Every structure is written in structure tokens, then in C-alpha cells.
Amino acid sequence: MLSWLTKYSETKSALGDYLGASEALLHLHAGLLIFFLSSLLFRRRMRSVEPIGLVYTFAIGNELIDVLTPNYVANAFGALFDILNTVAWPTLLFLLARRRLLRG
Incomplete structure (x- = not known):
């Protein structure tokens, strides 16, 4: 299991080096990518709890x-x-999408 964890960490570092992106920028893009892809793949609206939960x-x-x-x-x-x-x-983005729901 430790080798898998090390490989995962090395892959993240290599991706940042390859793209010339800081770790903070990678986190920002990963969050947006997960949010959008989960909305599309699971056919849920962005105001749904599933994409943001993921x-x-x-x-x-x-x-x-x-x-x-x-x-x-x-x-x-x-x-x-x-x-x-x-x-x-x-x-x-999730809160913005839910804005209409909260107003009634």
C-alpha cells in the first residue's frame, strides 16, 4: 500500500512539474474538473449535492x-x-446554482 501512496504522490508532483503549475493551482483546477465532470457524468445539476459532495x-x-x-x-x-x-x-458555483432554490 505504501508504494501506491508514494506513486500517487510522485505522479501529482510530476504533473505539476510538467504543467509548470503550483500545487495550489492544481488543487483549484482539480476541484473544478471534478465538479463539472461529476455533474455531466452523473447527469446531475450543479445545484445537486452529489457533485459538490464528490x-x-x-x-x-x-x-x-x-x-x-x-x-x-x-x-x-x-x-x-x-x-x-x-x-x-x-x-x-454550487451556492450560486442553489440561489433560486433558496429564494423559493
């Missing part, structure tokens, strides 16, 4: 994988920042 699940799961990866330097603030980067824009 974004939160992936964001928290990714940070758990990071914590379990060997040689990970524990940084609670960094993990929280990564989660916020991943969920911020999808959450705003």
Missing part, C-alpha cells in the same frame, strides 16, 4: 493520502489550505 470527498481523501504517504511533512495549515483551494470555486 469534490469534498476527493479533497479530504487527497489530503488523507498525503498524510499517509511516507516522508510527508505534517502541516495542518497546508492541508487545510489545499482543501480550501480544492473546494472554494465549486462551492461558490
Whole structure:
């Protein structure tokens, strides 16, 4: 299992290096991609809880994988920042889509 975690971490780093993107930018794009693709693939509207729930699940799961990866330097603030980067824009889009529902 540890080799899988290490491979996942190395792949994320390699993707960032290849694209020339910071980790924060990768988190931002991953959150939006998960949100949009889950809406399309599961045929749910963006105001539905399934797409946003999947974004939160992936964001928290990714940070758990990071914590379990060997040689990970524990940084609670960094993990929280990564989660916020991943969920911020999808959450705003979700709330915007639900705006009409909340007004009645």
C-alpha cells in the first residue's frame, strides 16, 4: 500500500512539474474538473449535492493520502489550505446554482 501512496504522490508532483503549475493551482483546477465532470457524468445539476459532495470527498481523501504517504511533512495549515483551494470555486458555483432554490 505504501508504494501506491508514494506513486500517487510522485505522479501529482510530476504533473505539476510538467504543467509548470503550483500545487495550489492544481488543487483549484482539480476541484473544478471534478465538479463539472461529476455533474455531466452523473447527469446531475450543479445545484445537486452529489457533485459538490464528490469534490469534498476527493479533497479530504487527497489530503488523507498525503498524510499517509511516507516522508510527508505534517502541516495542518497546508492541508487545510489545499482543501480550501480544492473546494472554494465549486462551492461558490454550487451556492450560486442553489440561489433560486433558496429564494423559493
